[in-house]
Amino acid sequence: MKTEKTFIIIKPDGVQRSLIGEIIQRLERTGLKLVAVKMIVPDENFIEKHYTIDPEWKGTVGEKTIKSYREKGLKPPYDDPHKVGNIVLGNLKKFMTSGPVIAMVLQGLHAVKLVRKLVGGTEPFASDVGTIRGDFVLDSYQLADIDGRAIRNLVHASGSIEEANKEIALWFKPEEIINYRLIQERILYDVNLDEILE
Ligand code: ADP
Ligand code: MG
Numbered sequence: 379m380k381t382e383k384t385f386i387i388i389k390p391d392g393v394q395r396s397l398i399g400e401i402i403q404r405l406e407r408t409g410l411k412l413v414a415v416k417m418i419v420p421d422e423n424f425i426e427k428h429y430t431i432d433p434e435w436k437g438t439v440g441e442k443t444i445k446s447y448r449e450k451g452l453k454p455p456y457d458d459p460h461k462v463g464n465i466v467l468g469n470l471k472k473f474m475t476s477g478p479v480i481a482m483v484l485q486g487l488h489a490v491k492l493v494r495k496l497v498g499g500t501e502p503f504a505s506d507v508g509t510i511r512g513d514f515v516l517d518s519y520q521l522a523d524i525d526g527r528a529i530r531n532l533v534h535a536s537g538s539i540e541e542a543n544k545e546i547a548l549w550f551k552p553e554e555i556i557n558y559r560l561i562q563e564r565i566l567y568d569v570n571l572d573e574i575l576e
Contacts, residue, residue, distance in 0.1 A: 380567055383413065383555075384489040385545040386497075387534040388480040390473065391515070393417075398480055401510055401533060404496055405484055409566045414483040414546075414555045422471040424548075429467055431544045432537075436463025446501060446519055455523055466528065473528035481549045487567075490542050493535045502531050 388401055406412060420428075429435055440459025443466070447454035456462050484493060498509025503518035505511040511531045522529045536542035546555070564573060 380487050380563075381485060382487065382489040382539065383483050383485045383546060384493045384542045385534075385536045385549065386482050386484060386493060387474075388482075389530070389532055389534060390477040390479055391530040392532040393478055393480065395514070395532070397514055397532060400514070402482075404510055405493060408486070408492060408496070409562060410484040410486040410489055410492065411560050411563070412482060413485045413557070414550050415480065416482075416550075416554070417478050417480050419478050420475055422475055425471045425474045426467065428474075428545065428548060429470060431548065432541055436460055436467065439463050439466050442500065443519055446504065452520070469522075469526065469528040473530070483546055483550065483555055490536055490539050494537065497533050497535045500531060501529060505531075 386405065388398055392398065392401055402412070432438075437459045440456075440462030443462050444454040444457070444459060456465075486492070496510060498505030498511035500511075501517070501519055502511045502515045507513065510533055515530060515532050517530045519529065536545055565571070
């Protein structure tokens, strides 16, 4: 459990908004350990691979979008979740290749769920105050749809351990992931705390 890994991208909008430091700080200060990091400009093929790692994703993203419209008492602009998935993927390809992104792997107890909690819900307008997406950006499904673009929500974070493992394998070579000890792991995970006092 203590070595669970998750995969995060600071998307082009996060880099352009000068939020790299702020985002890493929020994730790092929990005690999670950064074990891999790099800056790249991905191409469209790679982004398609990333988002279709989960074959169900297109349907899920569509259902989530439609549900969010209905919850707000609005009529969704489309009914077929798969169609939405294809449109979103097209928009993501444009968005995610528009500039450099930071890709990273964080490791620690319940890393996947913990990072999703810190990142907040997909739609910044609806994500909780105190989360990265809730605090630093203001986009909505509605505006993104009107403008025909991807929601700008600063970060990607893996949704499950399985997704994380596949995404890490896609973005990093095994030797780019560093195995090392952090001094703070003593206070985070040590059972007896018998090494503090002289
Ligand atoms: P998350 O990033 O929260 O896991 P999803 O996997 O459902 O969200 O979607 C991936 C990304 O696609 C989102 O972060 C967002 O940038 C974009 N996106 C999702 N749904 C829509 C939509 N209906 N319109 C525009 N962009 C969307
Ligand atoms: Mg997702």
